[in-house]
Amino acid sequence: MLTHAAPSIENLKHLFASVPETPALLIDLKVLRSDFLDFKRSFAGSRICYAIKANSHPEILTELYALGCDFEISSLGELHHLQSLGIRGDRIISSNPIKSPLFIREAYAAGLRHFVFDSKAEVDKLAELAPNSSPCIRLTVPNEGSEWPLDKKFGVGPEMALQLLLLAKAKGLKPAGVTFHIGSQNRELEGWPIALRIVRDLWDKAKKKGIRLNTLNIGGGMPVYYTNPDFPSVAEIAKTVAATRDTLFPAGVETFLEPGRAMVARAGTIVTTVVGVADRDGTRWVYIDTGIFQGLAEALGGIKYRYLTHASGPVEQCTLAGPSCDSMDTIARDVMLPQVKVGDRIAIPACGAYTTSYNTDFNGFPGPRVITVG
Ligand SMILES: Cc1ncc(COP(=O)(O)O)c(C=O)c1O
Structure with a gap:
């Protein structure tokens, strides 16, 4: 666990002087770059897709794009926003389990292939509007330790997940893997290995039914310092995820992550x-x-x-x-x-x-x- 020093208020004077009118949100792009590079170093070899819902300010997105970051979106508005900044579809994924048909159609036309489903209705939509795409199933995992749980609105248990993977395959989709979210602002390091063990179980069952999965999308949830200074760092989470993944999954598994909060909060x-x-x-x-x-x-x-x-x-x-x-x-x-x-x-x-x-x-x-x- 990392313990952050109490914030100094010495630099407040300077901070306040640099803001002529309030309310204002001061974004320090130096801090943003440093936090992205921390993710990149820590999760070397993984695909980092910033969840732009956290903050889609154009300067944040262009900075991250230039540094090699990919993006996770949910809506047509977010797709159009990225396109207006010249960001290509092959740098974008969508992990919203509930998508409008219009969004799926446009996103597929723009080159997105990584989608997420957790219901029969979504499999039907993807099969019709994003044929041949390689979606992931959203699995429910415990959100213990999360200050902003996300386990009620989305995700299915392992049994339903297996049925939906089979349905997706039967409908011509190429189910690629599993995604989960351990809840936003999750300060429990153990949450990641717990989730990965649940994924592994589904992975094995899918294999027995003839579905070979290859994508592991660990979502977001990495915490930041608000008032409680005890939380695992990005490097500690990455190390734990890599160690668990390398023990439980075959070599060559493609790993995705979708940090939102921990990418931009501190900046x-x-x-x-x-x-x-x-x-x-x-x-x-x-x-x-x-x-x-x-x-x-x-x-x-x-x-x-x-x-x-x-x-x-x-x-x-x-x-x-x-x-x-x-x-x-x-x-x-x-x-x-x-x-x-x-x-x-x-x-x-x-x-x-x-x-x-x-x-x-x-x-x-x-x-x-x-x-x-x-
Ligand atoms: C699908 C998905 N991915 C990533 C994120 C980002 O999560 P966080 O901000 O906790 O890192 C969210 C947040 O709601 C999400 O719904």
Whole structure:
């Protein structure tokens, strides 16, 4: 397990000075490049497909493309966005188990061949609209340790997976392998070997039925530092995955991964301004100019961010809320802050992923403007 040092707030002054207007999401491209290269080194020989839902800012995508990163998409909008940046179909995969027929048709025409299915309806669509493609089955695996589980909406158990693989083959598809997601922001290293052992079992059963699989797509889920400093590094996860894979699977298995959060979170810092403070029923409320509807939606699902300010004075427990006139726009109830006042700045690190991609302009409040540096 890696333990990160507590963040220094010495450089906050410089950070705040570089952001004339808030809310803003500052993306440090140097950090992005370094984090991609960490993935590349750690997962040498694997195909890294950045899940662009995490942050599809054009500069992020072009930087990653230039470094050799491939991409994972779910929708026509994401396909068109990549195409508008000159990114070719053979550098794109789609692992959304539920795809619109229109998307499958266009994606196939654009050269995508790696799709995912976990239902009969999806096999039917792929057989008709992406004939000869080589899709993977999405297997459910435990999401223990994940702060953002994904095991209810997608995936099937091993028995159904085997039936669907057989159906896919019977319909002329070339089932290539298995994919899973151990849940986003998963801090349990053991989750990967557990998932791989479940895959191995299905792999063997498929082989007995005449289906030779060759693709292992381990999805995303790699964690980042929000408030809990104990989590496995990308290198530790890669080492564990490689060791388990090399023990359980034949040599030459093609490995894919689809990191979203861990690729971009660290590169991004949201800078906000305090727009109101109030004392209600013994609780100090601090209102900032960005909230649940402008980038901090994951706070609703349990992601706990860090909040840094250089205001001084005694630290107290506050409830932090966004600017909209809606009570759902309450970001966190247990934030320790010094006594901030209207106009003070607050920085929220590790905000490069799943922030601006969730933006709305609800109630007329704009989301963070992206500023790239580095
Ligand atoms: C199919 C798929 N791949 C990859 C990802 C990225 O996961 P993470 O951001 O946890 O790395 C997701 C996230 O929802 C996903 O649904």
